[in-house]
Amino acid sequence: MTAPDDHAIQLRNVSKVYRIPAKGRESFLGSMTVMFDALLGNYGKRHGTFRQFDALEPLDVMIGRGESMAIVGRNGSGKSTLLQIIAGTLRATTGTVQVNGSLCALLELGSGFNPEFTGMENIYLNGAMLGLERKRIENKLEDILAFAEIGEFVDQPVRTYSSGMRLRLAFAVITAVDPEILIIDEALSVGDAFFQSRCVRWLEDYLERGNTFICVSHDMFMIQRLCRRGIVLDDGRKAFEGDISDAANLYYRLHGKGAKVGGRLLDKDEPADEEDKDDEDDLVSVKDEAGWWLLNLRIKERTGNQQVTIEKVWTQPNLQEGIPSGKWLKVKIQVRAREPIELFHFGFGFRDRSGQLIGGYHSFYEEKSVAIESAGQGKIITCEFKLDLKPQMYLLVIGLAINHTADDWQDLDCIWDCAKVLVTGQETFWGLAPLPMRGFTAEDL
Numbered sequence: 001m002t003a004p005d006d007h008a009i010q011l012r013n014v015s016k017v018y019r020i021p022a023k024g025r026e027s028f029l030g031s032m033t034v035m036f037d038a039l040l041g042n043y044g045k046r047h048g049t050f051r052q053f054d055a056l057e058p059l060d061v062m063i064g065r066g067e068s069m070a071i072v073g074r075n076g077s078g079k080s081t082l083l084q085i086i087a088g089t090l091r092a093t094t095g096t097v098q099v100n101g102s103l104c105a106l107l108e109l110g111s112g113f114n115p116e117f118t119g120m121e122n123i124y125l126n127g128a129m130l131g132l133e134r135k136r137i138e139n140k141l142e143d144i145l146a147f148a149e150i151g152e153f154v155d156q157p158v159r160t161y162s163s164g165m166r167l168r169l170a171f172a173v174i175t176a177v178d179p180e181i182l183i184i185d186e187a188l189s190v191g192d193a194f195f196q197s198r199c200v201r202w203l204e205d206y207l208e209r210g211n212t213f214i215c216v217s218h219d220m221f222m223i224q225r226l227c228r229r230g231i232v233l234d235d236g237r238k239a240f241e242g243d244i245s246d247a248a249n250l251y252y253r254l255h256g257k258g259a260k261v262g263g264r265l266l267d268k269d270e271p272a273d274e275e276d277k278d279d280e281d282d283l284v285s286v287k288d289e290a291g292w293w294l295l296n297l298r299i300k301e302r303t304g305n306q307q308v309t310i311e312k313v314w315t316q317p318n319l320q321e322g323i324p325s326g327k328w329l330k331v332k333i334q335v336r337a338r339e340p341i342e343l344f345h346f347g348f349g350f351r352d353r354s355g356q357l358i359g360g361y362h363s364f365y366e367e368k369s370v371a372i373e374s375a376g377q378g379k380i381i382t383c384e385f386k387l388d389l390k391p392q393m394y395l396l397v398i399g400l401a402i403n404h405t406a407d408d409w410q411d412l413d414c415i416w417d418c419a420k421v422l423v424t425g426q427e428t429f430w431g432l433a434p435l436p437m438r439g440f441t442a443e444d445l
């Protein structure tokens, strides 16, 4: 079916209902019995009925030609189900799906590969499945191999490949197919940083040529770079559709405890996904009566001699909500000295995921310092920072040091990557740092 006019994808009233066993699995033995009965077709007789499970409640989705759309949400919220329905690999229970243009989907990594064939044989096999004639593949072979960069492995059976190598090959074939609509389900996350950045550059060029891109990812950094719009799914329902930074904000709110969406309060004890367990649970901030949000610091990397230590950090507004680029962030830091100290400096910075410090303040450069007169005494430092930062995810660094010069210092206490900070909004400058400009003229000759 084709979608009319300027739509690449048009979904109307699309839903997905699965039939699942009504009875839960109580024990290993019980679940094996259930499995055998299901295989033998006896399930209904011995274990009662099946129940219906709404993996996706009826929703409409319109994606225009040349649009880049991300689908985000917690584990099990229905993202892959929706993507598979759009890709045509899963039939919707209700509704219609219209696609206008050639479509390629990178869903399950290497699903288009025969594991016994070599990489080279699979290039031809996969290319043919995606509609590339042999002659065209031959013409593009050099580019495919250059993109995949798997060297001699191309002559080895694909079963010997790592998931990263499978991704390299699969993505390289897609670059040769160059479809009008490309769908990717989380696949890029298995690539190494260098390959990811090559894919991102290719995708940026792909979008600039007016193509359509739809992806599912938990990687807010990546999706904010690539997608303009986002759909947030929550429990199989469309909780939001709109600007990508708003979608990312909502995604992060849903990952916070007690977040409310669509009238349903998420259960505090709901199991978090892997990403949650690692980072997000540590980051739940608490608001005090004065409106300060106490940051629950994630302390994994801490340096310094601890002569003075960082005890608590508060912010306004709440870092977990996402901070719009260009806004001021109020910070309050409680420190305590083990012994008197005449003078020390403090720093506050934002690193990107590669560890590069993108924006930072160090009081040494402004000749601002703090002193603590007696052992055990505490001090509260408050200040405000203007977040002239590119909208993306950052990791916060807070440090105390005695700086003699810019290059000669002694670390007292530095907590690296102690919180995630999502800077939201539209990009207002080019590159990593704004370059103030003045004196612009454009005159006729």
Ligand SMILES: Nc1ncnc2c1ncn2[C@@H]1O[C@H](COP(=O)(O)OP(=O)(O)OP(=O)(O)O)[C@@H](O)[C@H]1O
Binding pocket: 018, 019, 020, 053, 055, 073, 074, 075, 076, 077, 078, 079, 080, 081, 082
């Ligand atoms: N074949 C199936 N039979 C029954 N239930 C299914 C089936 N496939 C998916 N589900 C259920 O549908 C819901 C949505 O699954 P889906 O894979 O779309 O979620 P997701 O948002 O992509 O999750 P994740 O982030 O973990 O990949 C889940 O509760 C899942 O268990």
